[in-house]
Amino acid sequence: MNSAYLLYEDHEQYLKLISKGEWTIKTVPQIEKLLQKVPTDRKIIWDVSGVKLFDSAGVLLFIEYLERFQKHTEVKVVGYTPKQQEMYNLLVKSMHESVPPREEHFLESLGKKVVGLYSDFRDFLTFLGETMITAFHVITHPRFFRLKETVYHIYQSGFSALMIIGLTAFLVGMVIAYQGAVQLAKFGADIFIVDTVGISITRELGPMITAIVIAGRSGSAYTAEIGAMKITEEIAAMRTMGFDPYNFLVLPRIVALIIALPILIFFADIVGIFGGMVASGLQLHITFGMFVDRLYEVLEVKHYILGMIKGPVFAFVIAAIGCFRGFKVSDNTESIGLQTTASVVNSIFLVIAFDALFSVIYTELGL
């Protein structure tokens, strides 16, 4: 076998290995393949004098195979330069026994997850408690209320979201109307499309769509903003200056969303119904006039109110989870990503869970 890096000569009693050329990080993978094929049934004489260039990877490879060969047979190394010897000594000195990676048992990782969930839950309760204390303090001392920040967040989470909320609601309204139209047309009950669209949008879909879009849009932003501030120690700096982060960061966001979300829901209701109106016009030839007249008859105010009541609840859930997840960010950038994901997943899930809860309550109350 011959190559630019390794030759071997077969002799009766011994095998002569001759290393040459470059033994560097670039050539090591090829050399390793060659070394694997070296037979170890005889004594080996390893001549390294031909190596022109070497680095730590090359020497490590040499050390590894030297040890491997030594396990099977006698090895004699010849022709090394003082420099090679030095490098060899340095690397041997700094080599550690490799520790096998600890294997985690299934039960162990399950246990860890459960404990993690439990401590998340406990931390969230602590967070809620701190928020409540701060809220109480601000209610009793209104001059501490951060109006400027709150207005800023109403603008950021509310006004700036009008476009996307409008678009989403419009499309959902249209889809509902199209789907309903196909079914209702079978019975010739075309006009009932107004009931379907009106009630489902105001009572269920308006609040839900708005909350989900805002959870994705503002909930994640809250987590990322607060998380970044945690990493740069801005939050610690605030604390040392006597600026309570719950008052400066959490409360404005929660209050802002509690104000903004119902307004957005109101907007989504209107645009969603308009979407339904457009689709009904196209599909069932119900004019806008007919639609609005019918809407007056069937859409009781109670449906609208029942939908609106959900607004502040969803807002609180989204803002609280968003801020809480931000505070959970630990000192590495990866955790911002993890917490932001968790924030969106948690808040969307909770929004849907609370929506289900509202449905149960409304049904039980016969509303």
Add this chain to the structure above:
Amino acid sequence: MSPKRVIEVKDVVTRFGERTIHDGVNLHVNEHEIYGILGESGSGKSVLMKEMIMLLRPTAGKITVLGYDVTDISYEEAQELRREWGVLFQFGALYSSLTVAENIELQLKEYTDLSKQLREELVRTKIAMVGLAPHVGALYPSELSGGMIKRAALARALAMDPKLLFLDEPTSGLDPVGARNFDKLIVELRELLGITVVMITHDLDSIFSIVDRMAVLADKHVVVEGDLKNVLQSTHPFVEAFFKNEYTQEKYLGKIKAENVQ
């Protein structure tokens, strides 16, 4: 009469889970002194400072700062105390959404009734005091170099003219000239405003030139506290390794001996 004690740390124990960081730490800081906290990486210097400024709570023990027991303090007292000190974080921790000037102005705005004009003047003075050019005030933290961040953060820490200044590695990451200027500035502030400075540092130049007294943290304890002479008498391995290696011997200790002889 012994000097007034600004900070007193008594038998402080700190544990994170099962890991003990401090196991009975004792030290005190006198008024008007520049006090150094030394120790190897991971010995719990930053944690100790965080406990002094109420960012962390010790597991056990007592810490008194400016007469308040920070391990048992009411909300109102804590808020009062927080206006008495300035803190310089290891990496500046400037508010990234505010300009340098706004960073410095923030506490003045929140806590005082100064007119806008006076506030701006104060901000300009602080910017000049730490050796920053006037135009830096309008920049955002992301537009600053490492050294400028340190200076801006110091200016912010000085905004309320605190009596007590906490500095976490103030000269790390500065060029040698900048670091010496920073040292000079700290001494000047002490002379001028009579403040007390607590600083974590590895900087031998600072330790030999401006620190009055210091504590060396090692093995979960303060292994030695006092002025340079006291500390040098210690035979603890960390002190030996830190102060009595060839490099320090040559560069600093030789000088000190020469001075003592004079």
